[in-house]
Amino acid sequence: MRERITFVQKLGESLEPSALAVGSDTITGPEVHAVREDRLTIALDDLSKELQTLVTSAHDLHIRWVSTTAYEAVSPLLARLPPGFHLFFTPGKDEAATNKLCPLLGDIFGGIVCSSPNESFTSLPRDTFSHSATFQYFQQLDSLSQFVQYAKRRLCRSTDASCSARLDGLASASSLDISYDPVQQVLRVTALRPYERQQVHVTSHPQLRTEVGILSTDNPQTLEPHEIGISGLLTVLGQDSKPSPTMFTFASRHRDAEFTFSAQFLAPTGLHPTLQLRLASNAPPTPTQHDDDDTTCAPYAYLTLPRPIFADRHQLSDPLFLVSKNLTALRYTTQPVDLEAPEYVMTQGGSAVLLELSPPPPPSPSQPKKSDKEEWTAEIPLHLRYLAPAQGGYSAVSVPYPAVFWACEPSGGAAAFPPNPFDKVQLGYDGLFRDGTVFWHVEPRPVGGGGGEGVTSLVNVVSVPVLDLDKARWVNAGTAAAVLVGFAWVVWKLAGVYLYGGDGGEGERGKAGKKKRQ
The missing domain is CATH 1.20.5 (Single alpha-helices involved in coiled-coils or other helix-helix interfaces)
Structure with missing residues (x-):
């Protein structure tokens, strides 16, 4: 096994090598304002028998968990998904092992209610682009507490207090990714902590090769318009006696749109709530940032909806209706979606929707120009299912914030991005675009706050009337x-x-x- 721990700071922030103390198995330094990424790479032979059977029977397996708490991301760690538990899966030929997936997910994460891939998972399209998984599953999951306990039993010895302490640190993680690489036969577990004050202190273990990086974004003179620059210090514990300076550049598919959005349901919600997105800017990425002149950019909202709520694709196919809501088109929705079934008889998990938004046009030359950026809204109509009876006559349905981004899609057959240390694929929506598409992510900002003492939850709650058991x-x-x-x-x-x-x-x-x- 090996691990990579990276502190990523913003442009202009850096740490001098003299501020770090490197020992035989530790590195210590001052507090830094950074995002911390912990990546553990586990060889197939180091996995338990049940996990070996599961991952080797899958052609593709990617688990993504995103916290419901708002967080700030830093380039190049910008890829986002709606809060919750996401699974992207392509089964292999071993059907018996595939049917064990749902029970095993329940043991590892707790609260996963899927029964089997055939019944609970939804299909992803593979007729247009072939670089996506076959199945998708979404469920609201607010905590990693069950996963932490499972990892402690599997990875930590009873006498290893530091191992348990590091896993307890996942309580503050903003995201967790688990992916199996069938080519290299390794399982990669990556945890991301938000941009905040982080203490530089890492201790290696005898069974692990530990690499520590303290990096920041950079703009060297040789930087191409489509590239991101990184510079900083690298140290391999137990091997290096002092940090080594490094600098490299790479093309990144995930970039920062540098503005925010919020989402809330319009009141009254009723059984047909409308989700309003409020975006701080209608300006697309500037032409100098595009990879080529043939790139077409448009804003999108990608929603992953829990089982009790859905979008009606027939309603979202009416051009006049879409214009009235500042929407351009429904680009993708999970199919089939039963429009009449109550929630308590359904076996299929949640649904996914990709909508192209329609920002207001820039002012004409004859109009006075107030600003290059203009705040605007888009409204997404949704529908609630009939829910099971409950005490008090109301049930709460939690709907996560969507992922909002500008997608700059090449008009021709562009080459895929070369691999880089921070790349992230298999996000559900990336498989709906051509290879070479750049995603400019818009940071979600909760209504009423976004950090500190304000509202920090990236989830909207709808109160649904149901039969009162009393x-x-x-x-x-x-x-x-x-x-x-x-x-x-x-x-x-x-x-x-x-x-x-x-x-x-x-x-x-x-x-x-x-x-x-x-």
């Missing part, structure tokens, strides 16, 4: 009484028809009696 017994009794009264009335009417012949009480016997009286 009053259900009166509903049952009332329904039974109504049915009984209705049944009695029908029986009474049928008896009247039988007894009086159906002539308003003057059947044959009634008429005979009437004749005798005359």
Whole structure:
């Protein structure tokens, strides 16, 4: 096994080599304002038997977890997904091992309610672009506590307090990625902590090769418009006696749009809530930042919706309706989506939607120019399913913020990005674009805050009216009484028809009696 720990600072921030103390198995230094990335690479032989069987039976396996707490990212660690648990999976030929995936995910992460890939996973399109996985699964998962306990049992010895302490640190992680590489036969586990004050202190273990990097973004003179520069210090613990300076550049598919957005449901929500996105800028990435002149850029919102809520693709196919909501087109939605089924009878997991947004056009030359950037909104109509009865008559549905980005897609067949140490693929939406597409990510900013003492949750909660279990017994009794009264009335009417012949009480016997009286 080997690990790579990287502190990534912003442009202009750096640390002098003299500020670091390198020992035989440790490196210490001052606090730095940085993002911390911990990556553990585990060889196939070091995995447990159950994990070996699982990963070797999969052609593609990528697990992404994103925290519901707002965080600031730093280039080049900018790739984003909506908060929650995401799985991207392409099964192999071993069907028996594939069917063990859901129970194993439940043991590792807890709270995963999928039954089997065939029933719970949704299919990703592979007719246009072939660089995506076959299946996708999404579920809201707020905590990694179950995963931490599982990792402690599998990776830490009872006497290794430092191992347990490092895993406990995942409570503050902003994201966790687990990917299996079938070519190199390794499992990579990557945890990302948000941009904040981080203490530089790393201790290596005898079984691990530990590399520590303290890096920051850079702009060398040789930097190409489509590249990102990185410089800083690298140290291999147990091998280097002092940090070594480094500088390198690479083309990155994930970049910073340098503005923010927020999302909230318009009131009143009802059973057909509308999610409003408020974006701080309508300006696309500048032409000097494009890879070539043939690149076409457009803003997108990628939503992963839990089972109780969905988008109606028929409604989102009406051009006039889309224009009224500042939307351009529905580019992708999970299919099929049952529009009528209540939530409690469904076995399929959540759905995914990719919408192209329609920003307001820049002012014409005859209009006064207030600013290059203009705040604007887009509205996404959604629909709630009928939910199971609950105490109090209401249930809460949590809907994560979408991922919002500008996608600059090459018009021709551009070459794929060369690998780099911080690249991230298999995000669900990247497989819906051509190779060579650049994603300019917009940072989510919760309504009412974004850090500190403000609102920090990247989840909107909708209160849904349902049958109140406390009053259900009166509903049952009332329904039974109504049915009984209705049944009695029908029986009474049928008896009247039988007894009086159906002539308003003057059947044959009634008429005979009437004749005798005359």
